[in-house]
Amino acid sequence: MTTAERAGADDSASAGAESEAKARSAASDLASGSQRPQRKKRLTPTQRERAFQAAMYVLAALAVLAVALAADWPTIQRNFFQVDVIRDMFPELVIIAAKNTAIYTTLSFVLGFVLALGLALMRMSTVAPFRAFAMIYIELFRGLPALVTLILIGFGLPIAFDGFRLGSTLVRGSVGLAIVAGAYMAETIRAGVEAVPRGQTEAARSLGMSRNRTMFTIVLPQAFRIIIPPLTNELVLLIKDTSLFFVLGTTPESKELTKFARDFMVSSRNATPLTVVAIAYLVITLPLTYVVRRMERNAGKSR
Amino acid sequence: MDSQQAIEVKDLHKYFGDLEVLKGIDFQVGHGEVVCVIGPSGSGKSTLLRCINRLEESTSGTILIEGEDITDPDADVDLLRTRIGMVFQQFNLFPHLTVLRNLTVGQTKVLKRSKAEAAEIADEMLARVGLSEKREEYPIRLSGGQQQRVAIARSLCMKPDMMLFDEPTSALDPELVGEVLEVMRSLADEGMTMMVVTHEMGFASEVADRVVFMDEGVVVEEGPPAEVLKDPQTERAQQFLKMIDHA
Numbered sequence: 158m159t160t161a162e163r164a165g166a167d168d169s170a171s172a173g174a175e176s177e178a179k180a181r182s183a184a185s186d187l188a189s190g191s192q193r194p195q196r197k198k199r200l201t202p203t204q205r206e207r208a209f210q211a212a213m214y215v216l217a218a219l220a221v222l223a224v225a226l227a228a229d230w231p232t233i234q235r236n237f238f239q240v241d242v243i244r245d246m247f248p249e250l251v252i253i254a255a256k257n258t259a260i261y262t263t264l265s266f267v268l269g270f271v272l273a274l275g276l277a278l279m280r281m282s283t284v285a286p287f288r289a290f291a292m293i294y295i296e297l298f299r300g301l302p303a304l305v306t307l308i309l310i311g312f313g314l315p316i317a318f319d320g321f322r323l324g325s326t327l328v329r330g331s332v333g334l335a336i337v338a339g340a341y342m343a344e345t346i347r348a349g350v351e352a353v354p355r356g357q358t359e360a361a362r363s364l365g366m367s368r369n370r371t372m373f374t375i376v377l378p379q380a381f382r383i384i385i386p387p388l389t390n391e392l393v394l395l396i397k398d399t400s401l402f403f404v405l406g407t408t409p410e411s412k413e414l415t416k417f418a419r420d421f422m423v424s425s426r427n428a429t430p431l432t433v434v435a436i437a438y439l440v441i442t443l444p445l446t447y448v449v450r451r452m453e454r455n456a457g458k459s460r
Numbered sequence: 461m462d463s464q465q466a467i468e469v470k471d472l473h474k475y476f477g478d479l480e481v482l483k484g485i486d487f488q489v490g491h492g493e494v495v496c497v498i499g500p501s502g503s504g505k506s507t508l509l510r511c512i513n514r515l516e517e518s519t520s521g522t523i524l525i526e527g528e529d530i531t532d533p534d535a536d537v538d539l540l541r542t543r544i545g546m547v548f549q550q551f552n553l554f555p556h557l558t559v560l561r562n563l564t565v566g567q568t569k570v571l572k573r574s575k576a577e578a579a580e581i582a583d584e585m586l587a588r589v590g591l592s593e594k595r596e597e598y599p600i601r602l603s604g605g606q607q608q609r610v611a612i613a614r615s616l617c618m619k620p621d622m623m624l625f626d627e628p629t630s631a632l633d634p635e636l637v638g639e640v641l642e643v644m645r646s647l648a649d650e651g652m653t654m655m656v657v658t659h660e661m662g663f664a665s666e667v668a669d670r671v672v673f674m675d676e677g678v679v680v681e682e683g684p685p686a687e688v689l690k691d692p693q694t695e696r697a698q699q700f701l702k703m704i705d706h707a
């Protein structure tokens with residue numbers, strides 16, 4: 158699930174190719190149409206396209222109508238939008254659930270970022286064992302479901318090693334997610350570093366800066382500008398991944414949004430908490446994805 | 461040690477994989493001397509220059525800077541590079557730093573000068589290249605000629621013993637070439653030791669003390685500009701200069 162989403166995140170390029178292909182076939186339609194002017198009865202390609210579009214609109218309208226008629230609105234309202242339940246969810250929704258989601262996300266992100274930076278530097282190191290380690294790490298944790306890693310950190314290691322009982326849910330969960338996010342962000346950071354022109358390194362080195370000094374003073378600051386959008390995407394994914402914390406078991410104070418909603422659904426015998434939490438997630442993630450899209454558009458323009 | 465040269469290259473060879481790019485280069489640059497290196501594309505001019513500050517590692521041979529062998533694996537490359545300024549065809553200013561920071565970053569991080577001292581030297585060098593008013597700008601807001609002048613100032617801030625230029629005007633619009641050459645000429649007049657790879661024959665003939673013509677990884681001809689540029693002895697140099705003239 159998470160992996161698929163992450164793969165989808167870098168996929169916008171293929172959408173472009175698709176629409177290009179459409180445009181090309183439309184162009185060839187036009188060409189073949191103009192070659193046979195004698196067949197008057199047939200619609201022109203433009204007319205055909207319009208007719209098709211109109212048909213699709215009708216179809217869509219019918220579908221909406223069908224759903225509207227068929228749906229049992231009172232039941233839906235009672236189960237998904239019950240005002241009493243919504244009211245009962247406050248203030249815990251904000252002061253516990255949303256707050257915890259934010260804390261877990263922040264902690265995982267910060268830990269993951271530090272880890273990613275270390276991994277990316279190792280991945281680009283001149284020391285072969287460092288490179289090998291980073292590569293294995295990255296492939297391993299990008300290949301495993303985040304849930305498996307969380308269970309490993311939360312239960313697997315504590316069962317195996319007595320000394321490995323990492324304190325609270327917060328710590329265990331965040332470490333687990335950071336381990337996963339670190340693998341993804343390491344590749345992002347590396348891509349950013351490689352996008353900085355070689356001439357920058359050469360200029361810095363020719364001023365007498367050491368390799369490390371060059372990396373930290375000249376290359377990384379430029380790389381970070383390049384990778385702010387993909388890193389923000391990673392943050393959005395992390396927000397959603399904190400919902401996996403439920404596997405670690407929670408106390409009433411440590412619930413994040415999803416677990417909070419689940420428990421509230423049980424106690425209220427109603428699905429409304431899910432709606433509320435869905436909206437809460439969107440309130441957090443939509444602005445972020447919007448910002449990313451704007452940054453990407455601006456970056457595209459300045460090139 | 462009166463005879464000691466600023467740069468002394470002996471039997472320098474450089475391979476990229478199986479490709480031999482420098483095939484035994486011998487030449488010197490004296491203190492305060494300006495040497496222009498000319499030659500066709502791919503002849504190894506950049507590679508030679510980059511070997512001198514070890515942006516490329518030479519395969520064999522020796523390079524002495526002020527008599528010190530810098531091809532020695534134990535040589536302190538970073539220290540060496542602070543003594544050799546390098547100016548690139550593509551300027552390579554740091555786009556995330558202001559002009560001032562471009563000029564101070566090497567001074568404070570490498571030479572450990574104080575911020576105030578670094579800024580003072582930066583201002584002095586900026587004035588020298590005529591760009592004091594661009595102090596707080598970001599490089600992207602400067603013209604190519606201005607960027608290259610800042611790049612020269614950035615190197616000068618390190619107070620190098622010598623300067624290497626790799627086609628410093630080749631990426632510039634023709635009308636911006638003059639301002640950069642002017643700065644280089646004034647540097648030469650002040651006695652800076654300079655090694656300049658260039659296609660600007662006018663500059664070479666007026667400013668250079670010596671011209672080195674390279675082709676296919678060897679020094680084919682060298683001597684005062686009046687000889688090498690006006691009266692080349694080898695056929696390859698004659699052909700090359702004829703081609704440049706007609707361009």
Ligand SMILES: Nc1ncnc2c1ncn2[C@@H]1O[C@H](COP(=O)(O)OP(=O)(O)OP(=O)(O)O)[C@@H](O)[C@H]1O
Nearest residue numbers: 476479481499500501502503504505506507508627
């Ligand atoms: N990093 C590299 N790896 C492999 N081959 C290289 C590398 N750098 C340069 N070469 C090759 O070495 C040869 C000499 O290159 P060099 O850049 O020194 O020539 P140049 O005289 O500076 O040419 P130009 O006038 O085009 O700048 C060329 O054939 C080039 O393709």
Ligand SMILES: [Mg+2]
Nearest residue numbers: 505506507627
């Ligand atoms: Mg070159």
